[in-house]
Amino acid sequence: xxxxxxxxxxxxxxxxxxxxxxxxxxxxxxxxxxxxxxxxxxxxxxxxxxxxxxxxxxxxxxxxxxxxxxxxxxxxxxxxxxxxxxxxxxxxxxxxxxxxxxxxxxxxxxxxxxxxxxx
Amino acid sequence: xxxxxxxxxxxxxxxxxxxxxxxxxxxxxxxxxxxxxxxxxxxxxxxxxxxxxxxxxxxxxxxxxxxxxxxxxxxxxxxxxxxxxxxxxxxxxxxxxxxxxxxxxxxxxxxxxx
Numbered sequence: 727x728x729x730x731x732x733x734x735x736x737x738x739x740x741x742x743x744x745x746x747x748x749x750x751x752x753x754x755x756x757x758x759x760x761x762x763x764x765x766x767x768x769x770x771x772x773x774x775x776x777x778x779x780x781x782x783x784x785x786x787x788x789x790x791x792x793x794x795x796x797x798x799x800x801x802x803x804x805x806x807x808x809x810x811x812x813x814x815x816x817x818x819x820x821x822x823x824x825x826x827x828x829x830x831x832x833x834x835x836x837x838x839x840x841x842x843x844x845x
Numbered sequence: 846x847x848x849x850x851x852x853x854x855x856x857x858x859x860x861x862x863x864x865x866x867x868x869x870x871x872x873x874x875x876x877x878x879x880x881x882x883x884x885x886x887x888x889x890x891x892x893x894x895x896x897x898x899x900x901x902x903x904x905x906x907x908x909x910x911x912x913x914x915x916x917x918x919x920x921x922x923x924x925x926x927x928x929x930x931x932x933x934x935x936x937x938x939x940x941x942x943x944x945x946x947x948x949x950x951x952x953x954x955x956x957x958x959x
Binding site for chain 1: 885894897906953
């Protein structure tokens, strides 16, 4: 069974950093395009970043230069390093599995981890 | 980026009645080389992650009840629930994956019971 479990969320002050992790089971993260999608409180879904099967990474303009996505193959995890956090980064962050050859649609999602940026 | 616009923003439907949600993209998401529409639909209930319902505009995800169907092509798409059940109360999102890596979602449509 495919499962994604996020961790690492919490309350931080503006300008601080946080590292999220997404632990995958039931498949290997290097075989799919893996994305992070966030949802601000009471708002819709916003794609944040993706790591391709070949390791290339891409970001939404709103986080480019501040966030970095990576993989730990030994742990089968996908990580999101978030630096210079802003109040507008406050959201539930979901890890989502894309297709093997496209960012595509997301057939599996984690439960999400809440990031709150506030002084 | 391709902008996805859903209508209506909210919808109230009686049990057993049909629910229809529309999604319009700012440019075509039909890839001519394979004649596929790069459009998906999700259902999200409170406190839960989104759940994939439909992909390639009309392909139903495994385990999704057949009362859910997707249609449309190019820039105009529809999610139809043929006979609303109480458990279908949720927010529904469309998503385009034509313009990758920058995939985009619609703003969501809240479906309630009348």
